[in-house]
Amino acid sequence: MSRPALLIDNILPQIVDILGCYNKSSTTQSITLKTDLSADLNLDSLGVMDLMMDLEEKFDITIPLNLMPEIKTVDDLANIIIKLAAES
């Protein structure tokens, strides 16, 4: 049974919500699709991996570690979640 396709506008608030727990930067800049996980949120490699685990649970998907190099911004993240959810 395939599930309904996810839309970026619908999932962005959920991603932002989870990202809020991982934001290590001192700036209060709001998180947008352009936000860079490393440069803007100061996430280290382990932080990114833990974040992925929370997102995997939230969207019931599996994000292979091999995809990490492709994920730099929130936009990349949202698109990968949409793609993986469509495949599962």
Place this chain on the structure above:
Amino acid sequence: MGLFDRFQNIQQQFQRLKASGDSPFTVQMQQILSQTEAIIEGRHTILMGTNNYLGLTFDKRCQEASIKAVRESGTGTTGSRIANGSYADHQGLEDDLAKFYDKKHCMVFSTGYQANLGIISTLAGPDDFLLLDADSHASIYDGAKLGSATVIRFRHNDAKDLNRRLLSLQDKPGNKIIVIEGIYSMLGDKAPLADFVAVKKKYANTYIIVDEAHSMGVLGKTGRGLCQEDGVEADIDFVVGTFSKSLGAVGGFCVSDHPQFEYLRLACRPYMFTASLPPATMASVRTALKIVEQEPALRLRLWQNVEFFYHHLQQLGFRLGTTKSPVVPIYMPDPGTGFRFWQTLLHSGVYANMALPPATPMGTALLRFSICSAHQQDQLQKVVEIVKQVADKISYFADKPLARMAVA
């Protein structure tokens, strides 16, 4: 962007640490006095930060075997086994290990890191899936990165999460290889092996590798590790381990009953393209292996020391790792406090390990102690007293009430 620009952040952090005095990354032991003592910065220091669980680095029998091997076979092999040939001791050591584990096959590697790198990267092919415990050692992650399989991480020690991920993969072709550790190096906790084995058995083409680096010599009736202690050895496909902890030397190995295991010798690059273990190391390891098997009293003393040290730190009110094991971590409320604690301890004559994120789980800072069977109780008592004095000196509990845990 400059060649080294991306390391600037880490370099700045290191410089800040260095500016405040000793850095955990540059400690130099000027003289090693014994398994448990060294001279550091001119001070007599008790070693609480080695992985020398059975204290075999100074065992006379291991030392003499090494010296004899150097005299008879020289200082090094000067090449790889594939290109430059094996010594009789390479095969001898592999036979000893296979016998020790009651397995049919064994391959030795030049380091434990290379054992994981080699086995993980070679076993899992492009169509396969590697399932790694989230708290895995860097060598396991690096092995996955070197290989070509799809890499999936499951929640630490969570068999339910592993099951969820295997379930989602069950219709996909390709082998599934689960990688877990016997004892985890930072928190000292053990894998729930029986639960993982039960999950593994539900799925076809699914294998388990257990890295017994910190549990070999420490757990199990004859020191084989957690698989032996939990009675699941027959269900584990590959056991990886190291010679650099309980066996007091350097090197790594993998044992297995898989009938095609020997194929790896011609496919596993971290095995094929590196200089092989030198004679002195093989000789001391072969001797140490016999001692591990034949002298359970060493393990008994180790666990008595663990009980003593863990109990006394707990009584002082520190928040410790939840599992009693030869790795005893104190949770630090933040990296700064951890660093001050570590540094003051060193200046007071106790060497422990400072573990900082991202090397630690969940971004925690840990002051990590490791116990040796050769620690005398008066040494451990002294360490406990010094730890207490340091906590008082840096107002550890006064400043950070969260650092304290309720004593049951």
